[in-house]
Amino acid sequence: MDLLDWHRETLSARRLALLVKHLPRDSALNRELHGEAAEWSVSDHLLAAAVDHLAAANWMFACVNSEEGDQPEPPTPVPRPSYDDEGEAPPTTEPSPSPSPDPGSTPNDEAPSAVQLARFFG
Known part of the structure; x- marks a missing residue:
């Protein structure tokens, strides 16, 4: 073209x-x-969240089953892209309040965006 x-x-x-x-x-x-x-696609964000959650679970297991002075370092999360270029804030771990749905409205059939997934999974 x-x-x-x-x-x-x-x-x-x-x-x-x-x-x-x-x-x-x-x-x-x-x-x-x-x-x-x-x-970063939706799959990439979900995979990064799964890796972070597995690392946190392994860290918690190691903390519970180790001596007081031999505690492992907490895991570092998988680095994710910043969303400042799009006017969006970087993903936070705090959940955002969701508005109450209209009784007459139908659910949105759109897939969540990468920004929404990153914000949800932290």
């Missing part, structure tokens, strides 16, 4: 916007706009 087609008026602005909007996650534009966060 030649982007000069937009200037030649053979590519409409609507089609160009649609092409840009649906670029793949690993495209150069997404990496430039979102940095490392563009490379």
